[in-house]
Amino acid sequence: MSMERKMSDRANELLADYHDAVVRGEQPEVESYLARCGPEEREPLRAAIRDLEAIAPAPVPVQRAQRVLESMRRARRNRERYETAQQRLRSVAEGLTDPVGFLQGALGISGQRLKPATEAAFYRQTPGHERPDMLSCASPGDVLYGDARPTDRRDPIGLVREERAGAAKRARRSDAEIAALERELDRKAEETLREHGVSTPPVDLESLAGEMLLAVAEAPIEAPEGCLVTDGEIGAILIGSSMPEPLRRRFTLAHEIAHFILHRDQGAFCDTSAELQDYTTELEQEANLLASRLLMPASLLRDRLPDLQSRPPAFALADGLCREFEVSLEAALRRMVRLSSTRCALVISREGVVTAFERSPDLGCRVRWNQSVPAESAAARLQSAGPGDTGGSRLPARRWLSAAAESSHASTDPLAATAQEESRRMEIGIVYSLIVLQP
Ligand SMILES: [Zn+2]
Numbered sequence: 406m407s408m409e410r411k412m413s414d415r416a417n418e419l420l421a422d423y424h425d426a427v428v429r430g431e432q433p434e435v436e437s438y439l440a441r442c443g444p445e446e447r448e449p450l451r452a453a454i455r456d457l458e459a460i461a462p463a464p465v466p467v468q469r470a471q472r473v474l475e476s477m478r479r480a481r482r483n484r485e486r487y488e489t490a491q492q493r494l495r496s497v498a499e500g501l502t503d504p505v506g507f508l509q510g511a512l513g514i515s516g517q518r519l520k521p522a523t524e525a526a527f528y529r530q531t532p533g534h535e536r537p538d539m540l541s542c543a544s545p546g547d548v549l550y551g552d553a554r555p556t557d558r559r560d561p562i563g564l565v566r567e568e569r570a571g572a573a574k575r576a577r578r579s580d581a582e583i584a585a586l587e588r589e590l591d592r593k594a595e596e597t598l599r600e601h602g603v604s605t606p607p608v609d610l611e612s613l614a615g616e617m618l619l620a621v622a623e624a625p626i627e628a629p630e631g632c633l634v635t636d637g638e639i640g641a642i643l644i645g646s647s648m649p650e651p652l653r654r655r656f657t658l659a660h661e662i663a664h665f666i667l668h669r670d671q672g673a674f675c676d677t678s679a680e681l682q683d684y685t686t687e688l689e690q691e692a693n694l695l696a697s698r699l700l701m702p703a704s705l706l707r708d709r710l711p712d713l714q715s716r717p718p719a720f721a722l723a724d725g726l727c728r729e730f731e732v733s734l735e736a737a738l739r740r741m742v743r744l745s746s747t748r749c750a751l752v753i754s755r756e757g758v759v760t761a762f763e764r765s766p767d768l769g770c771r772v773r774w775n776q777s778v779p780a781e782s783a784a785a786r787l788q789s790a791g792p793g794d795t796g797g798s799r800l801p802a803r804r805w806l807s808a809a810a811e812s813s814h815a816s817t818d819p820l821a822a823t824a825q826e827e828s829r830r831m832e833i834g835i836v837y838s839l840i841v842l843q844p
Contacts, residue, residue: 412446412449412450412453413442413443413446415442415443415446416442416446416449416450416453419438419441419442419450420438420450420453420454420457422438423435423438423454423457424457427457429471430471435451435454438450438454439451479638483618483638483639484618486512486513486618486638486639487615487618487619487620487639489511489513490511490512490513490620490639490641491615491620491621491622493510493511493620494511494620494621494622494641494643495622497622497624497643499625501624501625501626501643504624504626504629504632504643504675505632505634505673505675507624507643508632508633508634508641508642508643508673509634511620511641512620512634512635512636512639512640512641514634514636577685578687578690580766583690584766586690586691586694587694587743590691590694590695590698591698591702591703593666593667593695593698594695594698594699594702595702595703595704597613597666597699598613598699598702598704598705601613601616601617604705605705606701606705606729606730606731607700607729607730607731607732608699608700608702608705608730610655610658610659610662610699610700611658613662613699614642614658614662617640617662617665617666618638618639618640619633619635619639619640619641619642619661619662619665620639620640620641620642621641621642621644621658622641622642622643622644623643623644623645623646623654624643624644624645624646625645625646625647626643626645626646626647629643629645629675629676629677630644630645630648630653630654630657630676630677630678630681631643631644631645631657631658631660631661631674631675631676631681632661632673632674632675632676633661633664633665633673633674634672634673635665635669635671635672635673636672637669637670640665640669642658642661642662644657644658644661645657650733652727652731652732652733652736653733655700655731655732655733656681656696656700656732656733656736657676657681659695659696659697659699659700660676660680660681660692660693660696661674661676661692662696662699663691663692663693663695663696663699664688664692666695667688667691667692667695668688668691668692671688674688674692676689676692680692681693682760682761684761684763696736697736697739697740700730700731700732700736701726701730701732701736701737701740705730709725709726710744713741713744713745714744714745714746715746715747716745716747717745717747717749717825717839717841718738718741718742718745718747718749718751718839718841719827719839720734720795720827720829720837720839722741723737723738723741724737726740726741734829734831734837735753735837738751738763738837738839739751739763742763742764742765742839743763743765743766745765746765746767747765747841747842748765748767748768748769748819748822748841748842749764749765749768749839749840749841749842750762750763750764750765750768750772750805750806750839750840751763751837751838751839751840752772752778752784752805752837752838752839752840753835753836753837753838754778754784754835754836754838755834755835755836756788756834757777757778757784757785757788758775758776758777758778759772759773759774759775759776759777759778760775761774762774768806768819768842769809769819770802770806770807770808770809770819770820771806771807771808771809772805772806772807772840773805773806773807778805778836778838779798779800779804779805781798781800781804782798782800782804782805782826782828782838783795783796783797783798783826783827783828783838784826784828784836784838787828787829787830787836788830788834788836790830791830792830792831792832793829793830793831794829794830795827795828795829795830796828797825797826797827797828798825798826799823799824799825799826799843800823800824800826801820801823801824802819802820802821802822802823802824802840802842803820803821804824805824805826805840806819806820806824806840807820808820819842822842822843822844823842823843824840824841824842824843825840825841825842825843826838826839826840827839827841
């Protein structure tokens with residue numbers, strides 16, 4: 406710009422305005438500035454603007470700066486909204502019948518239509534869960550759909566029928582797909598914990614949730630053990646305070662945080678005990694696997710990791726994990742079995758029937774699910790024992806296991822092996838059995 410150019414004060418003022426507009430990232434109209442000064446000032450102003458354009462900050466960095474500013478403003482707004490939501494959650498009352506509606510109110514998004522039910526919401530009907538109490542679980546679950554789904558909540562039987570139909574839509578992941586998913590979720594958990602500065606167990610989930618702008622409260626909700634509502638930016642979580650075990654509440658919170666990390670575009674989740682044990686429906690499987698990794702990330706397992714990988718899982722090892730990481734026995738056992746390079750399985754039974762299981766990655770066969778545990782097993786004997794009682798057995802593996810549908814690439818037939826069982830009965834009648842194949 407030529408400093409010698411003679412410009413009136415008015416033209417200089419207009420030039421400064423024009424410059425400010427450019428810096429703000431606007432695209433000012435040159436003609437509109439020219440029109441605001443006298444005819445004799447127009448040519449010098451036009452020339453000055455042309456010079457200014459040559460040295461003015463390029464529009465791209467200005468836009469980038471604006472985006473940064475905008476994201477800072479949004480972050481501040483979200484933090485304020487989170488703090489308001491956290492305050493509103495403190496007012497949670499007894500007898501909360503519509504947790505999703507309450508959470509929407511806390512987030513200030515009442516009346517917004519939630520997305521239609523997720524895949525998970527349709528799914529309640531697994532052979533292991535075909536129990537009368539599932540009806541009472543399914544009925545409150547319909548709050549999940551808000552007004553997005555024409556479910557008649559006065560007809561729980563109809564709801565279950567509908568879910569049975571929906572269950573057919575589920576696609577099960579293959580073993581290879583699960584292994585790939587687990588690697589991906591390992592990365593995701595490590596990244597999340599690193600980003601929020603978590604470096605020692607037990608992982609402080611409440612402050613992790615706060616860092617992610619998730620308001621959390623415990624509330625006397627019944628069938629759902631955990632609910633998450635999110636608008637994609639921030640979220641609010643209710644954890645059922647009627648759950649007796651604090652470690653189970655902890656897993657539930659990790660599960661809801663995992664939904665926020667992975668599925669924040671989904672709007673709402675209401676998780677009953679069925680979802681929290683669901684390792685087949687895509688979204689619930691993802692949330693459960695990530696929850697386990699948020700609680701017990703490989704990086705924090707550190708010197709335990711070689712043992713967990715090379716030794717067969719055992720209750721004594723799991724008890725150590727439970728204490729150090731403040732996780733439930735089931736969460737610890739599941740994680741151990743998945744980490745183990747020994748061929749093994751965790752079998753969970755209730756009243757003598759296998760209701761859930763976990764397999765080591767290379768087990769090469771299936772667990773006999775929804776069937777009675779072997780009559781000669783300790784698991785069968787422990788049904789009538791007291792909490793904490795333990796026992797074991799050695800039985801042919803085929804008594805616990807059946808051939809895999811997928812072709813096994815194991816070099817030896819796992820069903821021909823002997824299965825060493827170690828079982829423990831828990832307070833609420835659940836029996837956990839670790840099955841380790843002896844070579
Ligand atoms: Zn869930």
